[in-house]
Amino acid sequence: MDGDTIDGRLVDAGSGLIDRRIFSDKDIFEQEMKQVFGKSWLFVGHESQIPNKGDYFTSQAGRDAVVVTRDSDGEVRVMLNVCTHRGMPVCRYDKGNAKRFTCPYHGWTFSNNGDLSGLPLSTEGYGGQLDRKKWGLIQARVTLYYGSIWATFDETVPPFEDTLGDMAVMLRDFMQGPDGEDDGLEVIDGILKFEIHSNWKFGAENNAGDLYHDVSHNSVQRVGLALSGLRGRHVWNADKHLFKTLNVAYPAGGHAARVNLYDDEQREYHPQWAVIPEVDEYFRAAHYARQERLGEKARLLNRGGIVFPNIAYNSAGRWQITMWVPRAPNRTEVWKWYFVPKNAPQKVKDTLRHYLLRYGGPSGMVEQDDIENWASAQVGAESAAANRLPMNYTLHMGQARWAWPVPWFGEGAYVDEGVSEHAQRIFYAHWAEMMGGPVSGQETGR
Amino acid sequence: MMATIGDPSRQGAAPAPTLKERVEDFLSYEGELLDERRFDEWLELFAEDARYWMPLARNVEHNNLEEEYSREQQDAAWFDEDKKTLLQRVMQLKGGDHWAEEPFSRTTHITANTRIENAAETELTVKSRFIVYVNRREGEVRLFVGKRIDVLRPVGAGFLIAKRSIFLDQSKLLFKNLTTFF
Numbered sequence: 097m098d099g100d101t102i103d104g105r106l107v108d109a110g111s112g113l114i115d116r117r118i119f120s121d122k123d124i125f126e127q128e129m130k131q132v133f134g135k136s137w138l139f140v141g142h143e144s145q146i147p148n149k150g151d152y153f154t155s156q157a158g159r160d161a162v163v164v165t166r167d168s169d170g171e172v173r174v175m176l177n178v179c180t181h182r183g184m185p186v187c188r189y190d191k192g193n194a195k196r197f198t199c200p201y202h203g204w205t206f207s208n209n210g211d212l213s214g215l216p217l218s219t220e221g222y223g224g225q226l227d228r229k230k231w232g233l234i235q236a237r238v239t240l241y242y243g244s245i246w247a248t249f250d251e252t253v254p255p256f257e258d259t260l261g262d263m264a265v266m267l268r269d270f271m272q273g274p275d276g277e278d279d280g281l282e283v284i285d286g287i288l289k290f291e292i293h294s295n296w297k298f299g300a301e302n303n304a305g306d307l308y309h310d311v312s313h314n315s316v317q318r319v320g321l322a323l324s325g326l327r328g329r330h331v332w333n334a335d336k337h338l339f340k341t342l343n344v345a346y347p348a349g350g351h352a353a354r355v356n357l358y359d360d361e362q363r364e365y366h367p368q369w370a371v372i373p374e375v376d377e378y379f380r381a382a383h384y385a386r387q388e389r390l391g392e393k394a395r396l397l398n399r400g401g402i403v404f405p406n407i408a409y410n411s412a413g414r415w416q417i418t419m420w421v422p423r424a425p426n427r428t429e430v431w432k433w434y435f436v437p438k439n440a441p442q443k444v445k446d447t448l449r450h451y452l453l454r455y456g457g458p459s460g461m462v463e464q465d466d467i468e469n470w471a472s473a474q475v476g477a478e479s480a481a482a483n484r485l486p487m488n489y490t491l492h493m494g495q496a497r498w499a500w501p502v503p504w505f506g507e508g509a510y511v512d513e514g515v516s517e518h519a520q521r522i523f524y525a526h527w528a529e530m531m532g533g534p535v536s537g538q539e540t541g542r
Numbered sequence: 543m544m545a546t547i548g549d550p551s552r553q554g555a556a557p558a559p560t561l562k563e564r565v566e567d568f569l570s571y572e573g574e575l576l577d578e579r580r581f582d583e584w585l586e587l588f589a590e591d592a593r594y595w596m597p598l599a600r601n602v603e604h605n606n607l608e609e610e611y612s613r614e615q616q617d618a619a620w621f622d623e624d625k626k627t628l629l630q631r632v633m634q635l636k637g638g639d640h641w642a643e644e645p646f647s648r649t650t651h652i653t654a655n656t657r658i659e660n661a662a663e664t665e666l667t668v669k670s671r672f673i674v675y676v677n678r679r680e681g682e683v684r685l686f687v688g689k690r691i692d693v694l695r696p697v698g699a700g701f702l703i704a705k706r707s708i709f710l711d712q713s714k715l716l717f718k719n720l721t722t723f724f
Contacts, residue, residue, distance in 0.1 A: 190600040190713065191609070286598045286618030290715035315640035319633045429714065434618055446615070454627060459596075459620045459720040461634055464642040467718050 100131060101532035109525035112490035112517065119295035119477035124531075125425040132405050132530045133158030137239065137246045137256045139407040139419060140164055140174055142433060144243065144282040145191070150208055153191040153287075156421045156431065157236065157247050158406070163187045164245060167209035168195065172240060174247035175210045175233040186233065190287075197233075206233050242271035242279040244417075260403070262506025263351035266344065269398045270411045273437035274379060276386035276394065281415055282438035284449055288457045289431050295477065296406060296420035296428040297527070298470040303400060303408030303418065305343040305354040305519030308491060312469055316461045321454055323369050323447065329455065329462050331413035332356065332397055333366035339397070343512045343519045344505055345496070350526025352519035353401030357501065361392050368413070369447070378444045382437070393504060402519075404526055413448070416456055426474055432457050489524070492516035565668055565694065566656050568701050573651030576723055581632040584723070588625050589695060589702040596621040596708035596724065611709065620710065620720055628723075635721075643721045647678040651724075653690075665704065668692045672708075676722055684717040686710060686724065 102124065106115040118124055140155040146166040154163050154177060161177040163186070177185045179199040186197040186206055196213060198205040205214025210233035218224060236247035239256035244267075246256050253259065260267060273280030292299070302309070310317075313329065321329040328334070338358055345352040365383040369376040387394040400410040406420040415435035420428050434452045436445040456463045476482055496512040499505060512518035559567070568587075575584040588594070597611040597619045612618055623631070634640045652673040660667040669691055676684040693705040708724045 189602055189606075192603055192606060284618050285616070286600075286612035288598065288618060288620075288715075289713070290718060292718045294718075312641060315634045315637050318637060318639070319630045321630070449618070450622060450627075453619060453622050454630075457620075458715055458718060461631065464719050464721055465640065468642040471718055 100127070102127070102528065104528075104533050107524045107528035107533055108486075109489075109521045109528065112488065112493050112521055113486040114489055114524055115486050116477045116479075116483055118527075119297060119474065120425050122425055125422070127531060128527070129159055129422065131532065132527060133422065135248075135250055135253055135530060136405055137248045137253065137259055139244060139403065139417060140247050141245050142243055142281075142283045142417075142435075143172065143240065143245060144438070146172070148193065150193040150195055151191075152187065152194060152208065154185075154187055154189065156419070156429070157249065159422060160249070161185060162236065162247065163197070163233075165208045168207070169209070171209070172238055172245060173209055174236040174238050174245065175206075176236070176249070178234065179204055179206075180212070180231045180233065204231075210235055242268055243281060244271060259349050260351070261346050261348045262508035263346040263349055263353070263401075263403065265504065265506055265509075266351075266353040266355070266398055266401055267403060267409070269393075269396060270401075270409045270415075272386075273415065273435075273439075274382035274386060274413075275437065275439070276382075276389035277439070280437055280439065281435040284434040284436060284445075284452070287431055287433055289429060290458045291423075292428050292430060292467055292471050293426055294428055294470040294474040295425055296422040297523075298473050299418070299420050299428065299430065299466075300402055300406055300408065301520045301523050302466060302470065303410075304352040304402040304523045305345070306517070307341065307343070307354060307515045308517065309466075309469070312465045313462055315465065319461070321451070321461055323371050323375075323451060331368040331451075332399075333358075333363075333368075338363065340501065340513055341515075342501075343496075343516050344401075345510045345512075345519045345522035346506070346508050347510050347522050347526065348508050350404030350523055350530075351402060352522055354399050354519065355401075356397040356399065358395045358397065361395050362387065363395075372443075372447055374441070374443050375447045378440055392502075395502075402523065404523065410456070414452060414455055415448075416452060418456070426478065489517045489520050492518065493521070561661065561666075562656070562658055564699075565658060565666065565701070566653075568694070569653045569656060569668075569670060569692075572703075573653055576651055577649050579635075579646055581635055581723075585625070585628060585632055587701075587703055588628065589704045590625055592625045592628075592703055593705045594621055594623040594628060594708075595619060595706070596710060596720075599710065599713045601713055614707075620715070621708070631723075640721075642719050645679070647676045647682075647721065649677075649722055650675045659691075664695060666692075666694045666696070666701070668694055672724060674722060674724060684722075686712075686722075688712075688724075690724070 138157045152165040163177045165173045179186050181204045184199050184201045186199045196207050203216040207213045212228040212232045236249050239246045316329050320327040322331050339356040342355050365380045398411040402408050408418040410416045417433045419431040436448045499507050500511050602609045653670050655671040657669050674686040688710040691707045694701040695704050
């Protein structure tokens with residue numbers, strides 16, 4: 097066994113058992129930084145954060161700090177926020193507009209396209225010989241996908257669309273917003289950043305499709321959050337006679353979405369924002385516009401999912417992206433982008449903003465209880481005595497079907513219905529594969 | 543306690559409290575109610591049209607300070623509440639099933655550097671600093687320090703909070719949850 101291979105017994109996806117050490121072991125963590133994060137396309141932000149030339153923001157590509165710019169030619173760049181001379185961050189602001197970034201240490205200066213444009217003592221010290229092309233900021237490969245910005249520093253990773261595979265159906269739908277028009281979202285200014293003493297995978301796997309944890313959200317269901325005037329926290333028609341609840345996993349890339357698939361392509365709008373008529377009217381019109389635009393695919397209500405490894409999206413009125421930034425086996429920084437439909441009236445944007453802010457993050461009435469779970473699960477993951485017992489992911493095993501129940505989920509869709517840990521099993525099977533572990537069992541269909 | 547202010551039995555012995563003393567007393571009392579988990583009584587200190595707002599802080603260039611805090615009623619925020627949504631939060635806290643605060647954390651609210659910036663007949667603008675210490679279960683400690691600007695309305699011997707703006711001295715929240723009122 098070489099250093100790039102994990103023990104196959106750590107993730108036994110075929111039997112639904114996972115060793116707790118993958119959440120706590122330092123060597124495994126370092127290995128996943130290299131083999132999972134280092135070999136994946138990572139979301140770093142959204143184009144609406146940098147509408148103008150020179151706009152920039154700082155972000156994270158896994159553990160690596162990056163600066164994302166729209167350069168003076170209008171091109172989106174993702175560059176390591178590391179001076180090529182001594183490694184200082186060249187940008188120390190969260191956001192702004194700049195033609196260039198000057199390192200405060202020795203004054204190396206980089207244009208907003210990464211070129212080394214200013215070099216103190218260029219002639220006296222370097223004899224005019226320093227190859228400025230070679231010593232520009234380190235550039236990531238960048239893919240823009242319906243407004244979202246993805247990056248990797250690895251040259252061998254296949255193109256973004258290839259690693260996304262048929263998950264494109266879900267990610268594209270998320271980026272559309274309620275009326276089905278592509279690239280339909282814009283970021284609400286202000287990225288929430290917070291820190292959990294927990295392994296990054298707990299939050300990620302939860303968002304892959306844990307429909308089993310309703311008990312966690314009793315309190316917000318009881319109090320209500322949705323503006324429907326009803327109890328509960330969601331803003332969709334939850335009459336279970338009308339749809340199938342599906343865990344749509346894409347094993348080739350480790351991605352997954354949890355969705356409602358309504359039976360009726362022409363389903364009526366179900367008023368969810370009735371207490372604010374202007375907002376309800378927008379969503380009613382958007383509902384029918386989406387049906388018109390998407391046809392049968394409008395049966396999909398995309399609730400949320402994960403783009404492997406560390407990007408979760410929530411959809412269906414709760415447009416947000418959550419990014420897990422791994423810092424240590426037991427420490428994760430969480431970044432959260434909130435979105436609104438960019439063509440919506442201001443009143444709709446305002447209403448959604450209030451709803452979103454009360455839904456997610458450390459002050460969110462829903463996610464506070466999730467965060468408590470993820471931090472508490474870490475305690476068990478680090479228990480030496482409990483290490484004799486693997487984590488149990490056996491809920492609703494062995495019943496998933498390929499490319500079901502509609503062909504347009506894609507041939508790569510491996511789907512289980514109802515409350516199931518199917519999507520988590522797929523997540524960990526792919527994780528194990530990237531970590532060099534043998535992939536076992538029927539669950540992955542291999 | 544607020545009730546002791548204006549207590550007739552005290553009036554002969556001590557001079558009537560100044561406006562500043564009354565404000566300080568009010569803010570101390572309010573923190574006490576939170577620390578004693580008397581959330582309903584705490585909520586009664588807010589006006590019906592109250593606003594409660596805690597923006598995000600960002601690291602920005604020295605000449606771009608107007609963008610340091612996310613904009614009110616426009617951008618993301620840690621809190622952006624009215625009295626109705628504060629009530630929802632209180633109801634959530636009290637149910638015994640809000641696991642992020644079950645069991646309740648221990649909290650201590652300290653308010654200091656209170657200064658009345660502006661006193662009109664119907665409204666006062668009060669600046670203060672806060673330290674909020676939270677101890678959750680055994681070892682978890684959260685320490686929040688920052689600034690507040692309150693708009694208070696004099697009502698009888700006391701006040702109602704018409705608006706509270708909370709400026710936390712953290713850009714990245716250094717802790718996992720904000721389950722405490724400020």
